[in-house]
Amino acid sequence: MKTTKFVSCARRCLCKPSFNTLSSNVSCMSTEAAAAPEQRGARHSDSFTMNLFRGHFETGQIFPFPEPLTEEQRQTLAELVPPVEKFFEEVNNPAKNDADSEVEPATMAGLWELGAFGLQVPTDLGGLGLSNTQYARLVEVVGAHDLGVGITLGAHQSIGFKGILLVGTPEQKARYLPRVTGGELAAFCLTEPSSGSDAGSIRTRAVLSSDGGHYILNGSKIWISNGGIADIMTVFAQTPVEKNGKMVDKVTGFIVERGFGGVSSGPPEHKMGIRCSNTAEVYFEDVRVPVGNVLGGVGDGFKVAMQVLNNGRFGMAAALAGTQRAALRLAAEHAATRQQFGRRLADFAGVQEKLARMAQLQYVTESLAYLVSGTMDAGKQEYQLEAAVSKVFASDSAWTAVDEAIQILGGMGYMTSAGLERVLRDLRIFRIFEGTNDILRLFVALTGIQYAGSHLRELQRAFKNPAANLGLIFSEAGRRATRAVGLQKPVGLDALVAPALRPVAKHLARGALDFGACVESVLLKYGRDVVEEQLVLNRLAAAAIDATTSAAVLSRASRAVRLGLPSADHELRLAEAWTEEATERMARLSDAFAPRTLARNARLTAIGRAVSAAGGQPTRNPVDL
Numbered sequence: 001m002k003t004t005k006f007v008s009c010a011r012r013c014l015c016k017p018s019f020n021t022l023s024s025n026v027s028c029m030s031t032e033a034a035a036a037p038e039q040r041g042a043r044h045s046d047s048f049t050m051n052l053f054r055g056h057f058e059t060g061q062i063f064p065f066p067e068p069l070t071e072e073q074r075q076t077l078a079e080l081v082p083p084v085e086k087f088f089e090e091v092n093n094p095a096k097n098d099a100d101s102e103v104e105p106a107t108m109a110g111l112w113e114l115g116a117f118g119l120q121v122p123t124d125l126g127g128l129g130l131s132n133t134q135y136a137r138l139v140e141v142v143g144a145h146d147l148g149v150g151i152t153l154g155a156h157q158s159i160g161f162k163g164i165l166l167v168g169t170p171e172q173k174a175r176y177l178p179r180v181t182g183g184e185l186a187a188f189c190l191t192e193p194s195s196g197s198d199a200g201s202i203r204t205r206a207v208l209s210s211d212g213g214h215y216i217l218n219g220s221k222i223w224i225s226n227g228g229i230a231d232i233m234t235v236f237a238q239t240p241v242e243k244n245g246k247m248v249d250k251v252t253g254f255i256v257e258r259g260f261g262g263v264s265s266g267p268p269e270h271k272m273g274i275r276c277s278n279t280a281e282v283y284f285e286d287v288r289v290p291v292g293n294v295l296g297g298v299g300d301g302f303k304v305a306m307q308v309l310n311n312g313r314f315g316m317a318a319a320l321a322g323t324q325r326a327a328l329r330l331a332a333e334h335a336a337t338r339q340q341f342g343r344r345l346a347d348f349a350g351v352q353e354k355l356a357r358m359a360q361l362q363y364v365t366e367s368l369a370y371l372v373s374g375t376m377d378a379g380k381q382e383y384q385l386e387a388a389v390s391k392v393f394a395s396d397s398a399w400t401a402v403d404e405a406i407q408i409l410g411g412m413g414y415m416t417s418a419g420l421e422r423v424l425r426d427l428r429i430f431r432i433f434e435g436t437n438d439i440l441r442l443f444v445a446l447t448g449i450q451y452a453g454s455h456l457r458e459l460q461r462a463f464k465n466p467a468a469n470l471g472l473i474f475s476e477a478g479r480r481a482t483r484a485v486g487l488q489k490p491v492g493l494d495a496l497v498a499p500a501l502r503p504v505a506k507h508l509a510r511g512a513l514d515f516g517a518c519v520e521s522v523l524l525k526y527g528r529d530v531v532e533e534q535l536v537l538n539r540l541a542a543a544a545i546d547a548t549t550s551a552a553v554l555s556r557a558s559r560a561v562r563l564g565l566p567s568a569d570h571e572l573r574l575a576e577a578w579t580e581e582a583t584e585r586m587a588r589l590s591d592a593f594a595p596r597t598l599a600r601n602a603r604l605t606a607i608g609r610a611v612s613a614a615g616g617q618p619t620r621n622p623v624d625l
Contacts, residue, residue, distance in 0.1 A: 043454055049385035049548045053448030053540075055516015057509050061383075062551045063496040065367075065559040066374020068133050077134055084138055087114060088145035097148055097276035098422050101268065107149070116142075117156055118181030120165065125173060126181035132373040136318035140369075143319030144326040147426040148276035150319050155225030155277070158312035159434070160186030163234045163253060163304050166311060167296040172255060180232060187230035189221040189256075189282055190305055204284065206237040206252060208291075215239070215254065215294070217262075217287040223433075228265040228280035231258050234295065234308070235284070241299040251301035255293040262287035273425030309434055310384045314376070316430060317369035317390035320398040323423060324362035327405040330420065331355060334409050345408065354404050356577070361397035363574045367552040368393060385447060388440045389548045395430035395437060402427060441541035442534065448544060449530060449537075452519050497554050498561040500572050504579040508550050511586040515543055518589055525593075535601045539592040546582035553578050 045051060051058035069077070092107045111117060119135050121127020130138070142150040161180045164172055180186050195201040204219025217237055221227070232255065239252040256263065266281035296304040332355060335346040345351045368390040375383045406413035406420045413420050431437045493505040519540065526533055557575035560568040591597055610618055 047382040053452040057512045065555040068374040068377035094146040125177040136373045139318045140322035143322030148274040151277040159188035184231040187226040189235040204237040214288040227282045250299035253295035253301040253304040313387040313391040314372035317394035320394040321366035324401045331405040331408040358401045367556045445537035445541040498558040507583040550579040550582045
């Protein structure tokens with residue numbers, strides 16, 4: 001996304017009352033999170049991460065850890081997981097897939113036979129009808145073995161036809177879902193040469209035909225996973241829409257078949273990683289798309305696209321939890337057997353720390369994946385920030401964990417035979433696609449700030465008529481006043497967490513209060529100009545991620561104790577260690593706004609502008625005077 005476009009888009013979502021807070025309409029940046037127009041009352045959310053920005057510790061969706069599976073669903077998983085694991089161990093050949101830059105035909109045929117391309121499609125339409133949590137468990141298996149195959153599967157069902165599953169009409173579902181589970185691949189066509197993260201700037205257009213029966217689609221899409229081999233595509237294009245008596249362009253989603261004619265694709269792209277996943281440019285030339293193939297309503301395409309992406313992000317976290325688990329196993333096995341200086345690598349404290357931190361990252365990633373999937377399976381609607389956090393954290397931590405695994409294996413890890421160099425190449429794309437981590441951090445921060453700002457604005461209105469709003473004034477203003485002098489008590493978590501975790505849980509709850517105060521200070525300091533302060537927003541996002549991940553592992557480890565799991569003691573240590581370090585980072589958040597830090601930020605941005613202006617490093621080599 002271009003920064004200028006992002007800033008102008010965000011600015012249109014801001015208002016300027018005396019509190020200089022954000023409006024409640026950020027629909028140009030998010031989806032359901034703030035799709036409604038500005039209303040008089042502040043919107044209330046059940047989202048844990050959203051409420052952090054108000055200094056509220058909302059426990060409902062995190063504590064206790066979700067238990068969304070019925071006994072029947074557990075039995076279904078018990079029957080599905082072993083054959084899928086066996087398939088990836090005995091049939092799929094990730095090294096050959098990578099070398100050939102395609103998934104072996106026998107592997108593709110086997111995946112179709114297993115039903116792997118229709119995991120969440122209802123059984124009466126040809127799929128397995130799995131819940132989000134069941135889906136996450138199987139995706140974790142795939143991520144442990146072959147991320148390239150995982151992208152082929154995910155591009156098909158996590159985003160390719162997910163829009164049909166989520167918002168398709170009964171007729172669209174009946175027509176297309178049996179096909180995408182019966183051998184026809186799907187793709188999600190959003191990105192264009194001139195629009196990456198900035199989905200609103202797409203140029204592909206669809207115009208209603210003179211007879212009103214079709215849309216005529218023209219344009220192109222770039223870097224489309226499954227783009228060269230998909231038969232059915234979800235395509236987003238600008239369409240003329242009447243608004244306030246004028247015709248304006250708005251994005252609309254369409255279900256497009258290659259068989260409509262006019263659809264073609266370029267050669268497969270040569271990539272750093274996920275080489276076996278087909279990636280190609282797709283072209284649309286006067287494609288006649290029936291009006292019945294509009295997906296989710298004319299002009300609602302951006303909302304549909306974001307709904308699809310929000311809905312699928314937990315799957316990425318699940319896959320990368322599997323990747324990290326596999327890398328950790330390789331590293332631990334090597335450390336336990338490799339002898340150096342007369343001792344096993346596993347006996348050295350430095351290696352032990354590496355293994356411990358890898359285990360922490362894997363545990364957090366897995367906890368986030370199943371927290372989000374469980375939230376979705378429980379029917380909750382507000383999980384977009386938690387899903388974004390899961391994607392950002394998973395992709396960052398998987399890169400770190402696999403890199404450390406290579407370090408532990410040393411030269412052996414660098415060789416192709418170990419498989420880790422392929423995994424590292426595959427991993428690099430996960431921090432880029434389906435929402436770059438940079439944009440998602442800003443999304444988390446700005447969406448949270450908007451939510452906090454709406455409540456400040458509500459309080460401002462209340463003071464205009466205090467007699468009618470005494471309850472709000474005393475509850476909200478009183479909360480803010482006591483927080484300002486350090487008297488407000490953190491939410492009590494003793495009944496929600498295991499006894500051993502109560503000390504760190506208390507620190508986390510205190511940190512949530514301080515975080516809310518910091519957000520309020522940022523709002524009052526920058527107002528609508530906060531969209532320009534991306535370094536500040538990144539620090540707020542980092543603190544929100546620390547708080548969300550800590551709550552997730554505290555909840556999961558407490559569940560392990562409650563159920564008496566054999567791993568309970570280990571899980572307690574993981575959760576305690578992670579939360580302790582995370583809350584220490586959160587406590588340093590105020591330093592991010594100290595004058596010396598702001599001066600450092602200004603210096604860094606000045607250096608960046610100089611590098612950009614010079615087209616590279618402005619300094620010369622020391623020997624070139």
